[in-house]
Amino acid sequence: MTKNLLVRLIFLLYTLLFSIAVTATESVTETQFTQGKEKSVVCMTCHGVDGISTIDTYPNLQGQKQAYFVAALKAYKLRQRNDGLAILMHAQADVLSDKDMHDIAFYFNQVKSAPPKSDD
Numbered sequence: 001m002t003k004n005l006l007v008r009l010i011f012l013l014y015t016l017l018f019s020i021a022v023t024a025t026e027s028v029t030e031t032q033f034t035q036g037k038e039k040s041v042v043c044m045t046c047h048g049v050d051g052i053s054t055i056d057t058y059p060n061l062q063g064q065k066q067a068y069f070v071a072a073l074k075a076y077k078l079r080q081r082n083d084g085l086a087i088l089m090h091a092q093a094d095v096l097s098d099k100d101m102h103d104i105a106f107y108f109n110q111v112k113s114a115p116p117k118s119d120d
């Protein structure tokens, strides 16, 4: 086997492995997005389907950092956040598992708004 052929083979193998890795990562990501979306249905009534809230005094969640998002939910669950409208979030956070929190955080971190429709 010539050295050239060996180099080509290694390159081919590398490309193949890389594409498998990328495909695997994408499907895990898509699954978490879909699961997060399914678990967020109740949240969307106040925070909007795309994480842009429907009411002025309710916060937007779109693009929120995942670690902050999960920490906020845990703080509601532990009643460490009690001020103002926090009471609205207590019952919401109570029913979420750690996995739910991470899936939902992922969804709102990734979700994008649909482009505005033009009238013409």
Ligand code: HEC
Pocket (backbone or CB within 6 Å): 039, 040, 042, 043, 044, 045, 046, 047, 057, 058, 059, 061, 069, 070, 072, 073, 081, 083, 084, 085, 086, 087, 088, 089, 092, 093, 096, 104
């Ligand atoms: C009844 C309306 C309502 C529903 C339903 C609701 N939220 Fe909220 N959410 C609020 C309000 C109001 C606040 C602000 C509370 C405060 O002042 O701490 C908030 C705050 C938050 C925050 C903290 C935002 C920040 O910037 O600190 C997160 C995260 C959050 N909600 C996630 C969720 C998730 C996840 C769900 C669904 C499981 C959900 N919310 C359901 C009204 C709602």
